Amino acid sequence: MYDLLITGADVLQIEGGAAHVLPRHAIAVAGGRIAAIAPAIDVGLARETIAARGMIAIPGLVNAHAHMAMGLFRGVVEDVPVEEWFNDYIWPLETNLTDEDIYWGALLGLAEMIESGVTCVADHYFAMDEVARAVEESGLRANLAWAVFSGPNEEPTLARTARFVERWQGAAGGRISAWLGPHAPYTCTTDFLARVAVEAGRLSTGIHIHLSETADQVAQSLAAHGKTPVAVAHDAGLFEVPALAAHVAHPTDADVSILASHGVAVAVTPKTEMKLALGVAPVADLRARGVTVALGSDGAASNNSYDMLEAARLVALLEKHTRRDARTMPIGEALALATREGARALGLAGVTGELREGLQADIVLVRHDATHTQPIHSQPATLLYSARASDVDTLIVAGRVLMRGRRLLTIDRRRVMREAARRAARLTSRRSDRRIAHYPA
Numbered sequence: 032m033y034d035l036l037i038t039g040a041d042v043l044q045i046e047g048g049a050a051h052v053l054p055r056h057a058i059a060v061a062g063g064r065i066a067a068i069a070p071a072i073d074v075g076l077a078r079e080t081i082a083a084r085g086m087i088a089i090p091g092l093v094n095a096h097a098h099m100a101m102g103l104f105r106g107v108v109e110d111v112p113v114e115e116w117f118n119d120y121i122w123p124l125e126t127n128l129t130d131e132d133i134y135w136g137a138l139l140g141l142a143e144m145i146e147s148g149v150t151c152v153a154d155h156y157f158a159m160d161e162v163a164r165a166v167e168e169s170g171l172r173a174n175l176a177w178a179v180f181s182g183p184n185e186e187p188t189l190a191r192t193a194r195f196v197e198r199w200q201g202a203a204g205g206r207i208s209a210w211l212g213p214h215a216p217y218t219c220t221t222d223f224l225a226r227v228a229v230e231a232g233r234l235s236t237g238i239h240i241h242l243s244e245t246a247d248q249v250a251q252s253l254a255a256h257g258k259t260p261v262a263v264a265h266d267a268g269l270f271e272v273p274a275l276a277a278h279v280a281h282p283t284d285a286d287v288s289i290l291a292s293h294g295v296a297v298a299v300t301p302k303t304e305m306k307l308a309l310g311v312a313p314v315a316d317l318r319a320r321g322v323t324v325a326l327g328s329d330g331a332a333s334n335n336s337y338d339m340l341e342a343a344r345l346v347a348l349l350e351k352h353t354r355r356d357a358r359t360m361p362i363g364e365a366l367a368l369a370t371r372e373g374a375r376a377l378g379l380a381g382v383t384g385e386l387r388e389g390l391q392a393d394i395v396l397v398r399h400d401a402t403h404t405q406p407i408h409s410q411p412a413t414l415l416y417s418a419r420a421s422d423v424d425t426l427i428v429a430g431r432v433l434m435r436g437r438r439l440l441t442i443d444r445r446r447v448m449r450e451a452a453r454r455a456a457r458l459t460s461r462r463s464d465r466r467i468a469h470y471p472a
């Protein structure tokens with residue numbers, strides 16, 4: 032007996048960098064996994080059926096770099112350079128956050144992710160026990176890292192985040208993994224990074240960090256340490272454990288070799304990187320040299336959404352534009368970055384990110400019956416270049432339906448929006464004498 036049967040869906044398959052669909056297929060789910068994908072499966076064999084005629088079934092999207100609770104700061108600062116963005120706005124404002132704010136901010140982000148087809152998120156933020164609680168309730172899959180900086184409290188902070196890892200590793204029925212989150216080499220001393228690396232080894236866990244976001248950061252690192260941020264992280268031992276590096280917009284040739292040889296995954300966040308004028312990683316070059324590249328949203332204070340279909344579209348457009356080559360980053364490859372490669376970056380290859388028998392049933396059904404998606408000549412093209420987040424109809428994680436017919440089943444949408452609105456005014460009062468860290472200008 033199957034727990035769930037999806038019938039009549041066009042099922043997206045991505046092999047290598049090529050996408051195609053299995054037309055009008057059924058997907059059977061049992062014990063949280065995909066039990067079968069076949070042209071027809073008897074509905075009498077399933078406890079529950081979802082008729083998905085006219086919809087495309089896709090692997091759940093993976094958001095490999097987010098700061099979910101930053102949705103509370105959506106639109107608060109725009110059109111300023113990155114140092115002003117951090118020093119005059121975001122880092123002063125983040126001193127206002129309470130644990131409870133972060134819980135509700137995370138739930139707001141989780142609701143938006145479910146509504147836009149994301150089944151797995153790598154979140155990097157503060158008060159991560161609150162985020163983990165929100166993830167557990169939402170039903171999503173997540174990789175969670177507690178962001179830490181150097182400073183007077185770095186030892187107790189690191190100890191607290193280690194306890195967080197011990198508490199949440201493998202929690203929520205295995206949906207949650209917990210890594211360490213040193214913020215960046217420009218906010219952490221090399222000594223501190225080395226201690227984080229030792230702690231990650233002791234805990235048998237990974238690390239999630241920001242590296243080489245701007246050309247200035249690379250120049251400052253060369254001036255201060257005689258090496259790039261990637262080399263600083265490597266020499267501190269951070270790449271001896273599974274590692275996920277956000278942005279890496281300005282890698283040197285030697286950096287790419289280090290990333291490839293240590294299996295360090297890079298999460299690019301094209302919208303933030305363009306909007307804050309950071310620069311964007313050479314995605315096709317990184318991939319050609321064996322680096323795993325995933326896609327992220329970054330926080331919604333810079334993005335300003337958690338729309339991963341948009342991220343996949345942007346990375347394809349950017350690569351084509353930058354390289355002046357329309358053949359680069361074809362549809363299947365852009366969709367792979369948002370799914371299979373995201374899973375690989377989080378150590379979840381063969382667990383999620385593909386629609387294949389035996390993998391976790393992380394499945395999204397997308398409607399293709401709107402004016403902006405008709406007529407259909409190619410389902411993958413429609414998905415990447417025409418579909419909107421609001422076309423996502425149904426979302427399933429580990430076989431559990433979290434949204435059906437666009438109705439959220441695990442999150443009280445109206446309450447979350449009310450809580451976010453109620454907190455907005457207090458959170459945006461700025462005091463210039465307080466900030467959580469300093470961005471080197």
Ligand SMILES: [Zn+2]
Pocket residue numbers: 096097098241277329330
């Ligand atoms: Zn970030």
